[in-house]
Amino acid sequence: MAIQSINPANGKILKEFTPLTDEEVKGIINNCNDAFQEWRVVDFEQRKKLMLNAASILKEKKVELGKLMALEMGKPITQGIAEAEKCAWVCEYYAENAEQILAKEFIKTDAGESFVQFDPLGIVLAVMPWNFPFWQVFRFAAPALMAGNVGILKHASNVPQCAEAIENIFKEAGFPENVFRNLLINSSQVEAVLNNKFVKAATLTGSEFA
Numbered sequence: 115m116a117i118q119s120i121n122p123a124n125g126k127i128l129k130e131f132t133p134l135t136d137e138e139v140k141g142i143i144n145n146c147n148d149a150f151q152e153w154r155v156v157d158f159e160q161r162k163k164l165m166l167n168a169a170s171i172l173k174e175k176k177v178e179l180g181k182l183m184a185l186e187m188g189k190p191i192t193q194g195i196a197e198a199e200k201c202a203w204v205c206e207y208y209a210e211n212a213e214q215i216l217a218k219e220f221i222k223t224d225a226g227e228s229f230v231q232f233d234p235l236g237i238v239l240a241v242m243p244w245n246f247p248f249w250q251v252f253r254f255a256a257p258a259l260m261a262g263n264v265g266i267l268k269h270a271s272n273v274p275q276c277a278e279a280i281e282n283i284f285k286e287a288g289f290p291e292n293v294f295r296n297l298l299i300n301s302s303q304v305e306a307v308l309n310n311k312f313v314k315a316a317t318l319t320g321s322e323f324a
Contacts, residue, residue, distance in 0.1 A: 117298055119275045122188040131274050131298050136306060142295055146237050146264050147312040149292035154234045154262040158213040161260050167287035169205035172198050172252075179248065179279065186275050187244050201252035212260035234262030236314035239307055243320045244270035251280050254317050255294060259284075263315075265294045268304055270320070 117131040134142070172179070180194030189197070219230040238258045242250045247269065255265050269277035281296040297307070308316060 115300065117271050117274050117300070119186055120272065121185055128185065129275060133299050133303070134297060136303065139297060139299060139303065139307060140310070142292070142297065143237065143266065143307070143310050143312050145292040146266055146295055149290055150234070150236050150264045153259075153264055153290060153293050156262070158260075161212070161262070162209045164288050165205050165209035165256060165260055168256075168283055168289075169202040169209065171283050171286055172202035172205065175283075176202075182275060182279060183247060186273050187247060189247075197246060197249050201248050204249075204252050204256045208256040208260045212257065216261060232261070236263060237310075237312050238263050238265050239268065239313050239316040240265060241268045241304060241316065241318045241320060242270060244273045247273040247276035248280065250319055251277075255280075255284075259289070259293065264292065266307070266313075267294070267296045268299055268307065269296065271300065274298060 115133070117133055118127050119129040119131075120127055176195045176198035177191075179198040180189075180191045183189040183194035183197065184191045216232040218232075221228050221230060238254070240251060240254045242254075251267060251269070255267075258265050267277055267280065269280075277296045277298070281294060284294040285291075299307070307313060
């Protein structure tokens with residue numbers, strides 16, 4: 115079944131997308147896992163640079179993104195602009211603070227040396243809702259990518275253009291290919307993604323059906 119972008123104000127179909135096949139999804143996940151092997155060792159300074167690029171793009175395109183949210187899911191344009199600005203803020207916050215947050219923590223024990231170390235996991239799947247189509251994604255993506263993970267997004271089926279725009283922001287910011295991917299799939303395909311051996315974590319905001 116096609117994934118449709120529909121203007122809720124008048125019911126007009128804005129755009130239709132063909133869902134990815136199961137084989138195409140497996141290929142994307144494999145590519146993301148390959149990208150993770152390189153992204154996980156990229157230093158914080160480079161990650162910071164790219165995340166700040168994403169923040170700048172969000173600010174530059176906030177009106178355009180606000181209009182897209184209005185068109186696709188009915189959010190007032192002023193609220194959409196504010197949402198884009200909030201997304202830029204979260205990108206800036208984790209760009210500036212991730213290295214300190216994830217720094218090795220030395221602790222006192224009877225051993226010669228003891229510490230807590232934070233290592234990236236791999237692919238993080240995000241199943242996200244339509245009501246905050248940008249914020250819900252960036253609040254996961256900014257910390258996940260800054261920590262050295264890669265992200266794949268299964269967005270709500272009524273905001274495919276927002277999902278596409280988010281992937282394009284990370285591309286334009288200069289993130290390596292397959293560090294963040296949008297999966298245009300139906301809800302029935304999510305279980306197979308969750309069960310894929312390369313998907314190491316998942317974040318969900320939504321209903322039981324999602």
